Amino acid sequence: EVQVVESGGGLVQPGGSLRLSCAASGFTSDDHAMHWVRQAPGKGLEWVSGIFLKNDRTGYADSVKGRFTVSRDTASKTLHLQMNSLRAEDTAFYYCVRDILPGGADVWGQGTTVTVTS
Amino acid sequence: DVVMTQSPLSLPVTLGQTASISCKSTQGLVHSDGNTLLNWFHQRPGQSPRRLIYNVSKRDSGVPDRFSGSGSGTDFTLRINRVEAEDVGFYYCMQGAHWPYTFGQGTKLEIK
Numbered sequence: 001e002v003q004v005v006e007s008g009g010g011l012v013q014p015g016g017s018l019r020l021s022c023a024a025s026g027f028t029s030d031d032h033a034m035h036w037v038r039q040a041p042g043k044g045l046e047w048v049s050g051i052f053l054k055n056d057r058t059g060y061a062d063s064v065k066g067r068f069t070v071s072r073d074t075a076s077k078t079l080h081l082q083m084n085s086l087r088a089e090d091t092a093f094y095y096c097v098r099d100i101l102p103g104g105a106d107v108w109g110q111g112t113t114v115t116v117t118s
Numbered sequence: 119d120v121v122m123t124q125s126p127l128s129l130p131v132t133l134g135q136t137a138s139i140s141c142k143s144t145q146g147l148v149h150s151d152g153n154t155l156l157n158w159f160h161q162r163p164g165q166s167p168r169r170l171i172y173n174v175s176k177r178d179s180g181v182p183d184r185f186s187g188s189g190s191g192t193d194f195t196l197r198i199n200r201v202e203a204e205d206v207g208f209y210y211c212m213q214g215a216h217w218p219y220t221f222g223q224g225t226k227l228e229i230k
Contacts, residue, residue: 035219037219044208044210044221044222044223044224045159045167045210045212045221045224046221047218047219047220047221050217050218050219059217059218060218061218095166095167099214101172102149102151102153102155102214103149103153103155103157103213103214103215103219104155104157104169104172104214105157105159105169105212105214105219106169106172108166108167108168108169109166110166111166
């Protein structure tokens, strides 16, 4: 069974840092890309960041550019999201998403909660 | 960025009736591989989004044939025939043709 499992969420003060991880299993190839998508309480879905699996090219939403960094560990098949200079508006449920085919957003994890509060 | 606009945002439906959700994009969604990358997701409270439809009209495995997607260019539609109680929740369209991927605002389907 293909799946992705997030970890690393928690409670952090404004200005602090967190590192999210996403472990992928059951996939037979590198597929297309992996992403982080977040959902603030009671709100819709927002793409945060993504990385192409064939060339490690990355992309970021304007709201997190310069503060968040996406990376992956090929050996452990793990995706990371380093989040620095966190703000209250970063409070959300963060989902790891894998594209099996381009643009597919085929597989979603259960998510991990990030709460930024003083 | 491509803006995705859904309507309606609230959709009360009688059990057994048909529901229809519109999604309009500000740009075409044709990928370099020739596919139109428009997906539909369903999210129940407390759960992750689940993809129902990809490439405009292809149903994911296990999705009832009551669900169908259609459209082209910048106008797309999700149709749910014979609405059942389990269909309640939020529905989102998403374009995957251009980075950043973008989502519609979400449509809340509820039973009258």
